[in-house]
Amino acid sequence: MEYHPEDQYIATKYSYNELMSLANDVGDTAILGYQRPKEAARNFFINCYHLKDWLKKDKRIGDPKKVEKYVDSCAGLRIAKIICNSLKHAGLSKKADENLELAKINLAIRLDVPYKHDAKAFITAERNVEDGDTIEIFSSTRSIRKNKAISTYSIIITIGEKKYNALELAVDCMREWDDFLKSNNLDFSTL
Helix, strand or coil: CCCCHHHHHHHHHHHHHHHHHCCCCCCCEEEECCCHHHHHHHHHHHHHHHHHHHHHCCCCCCCHHHHHHHHHHCHHHHHHHHHHHHHHCCCCCCHHHHHHCEEEEEEEEEEEEECCCCCECEEEECCCCCCCCEEEEEEECCCCCCCECEEEEEEEEEECCEEEEHHHHHHHHHHHHHHHHHHCCCCCCCC
16 A cells, blocks of 8 residues: 555644634533543644654655654644654653653633523533533623524643643644645645
8 A cells, every 4th residue: 555645644634624623613502521622632633743654754755854853843743742642652651751741631611602681501511521621601792693602612731731722732733744845845735
């Protein structure tokens, strides 16, 4: 079977789009314990980091060490590496990496409820909330739908003691890969 990094880029982009869709209005119900956003984050970072392996085997890149060196020089891709390796190996085994290990993936829900007295918003529980998951409820004029609440999700990734917004991190990672591809005369961004 032939392997083309374009295929892994498409898988990464698909995971990225899934993750980004959760940053938008997902309805008027906040679902506590909802796993889809967390799984979307996991899938994105696994696909994103594994693009490296596909690129290292592509003859158009030349020296595979160039890919490793680039990943290590990029803030977003270095974090994707930590997330991916922590998930893949059920934690990191090197003592030096303990402070850089994935500690948690949490869900932060925002529910914007319109000012109107007849506005409706709902909170349901799909499963038990995990320690660190949050929900914030705001009285808002943000709703573009008459008298409807807007529920959005953020995924918060904790590595060591530092917290990262998975959506912002995903944007950085895609930009870093696109920059690398362009600098190597490859442009997958139109795929």
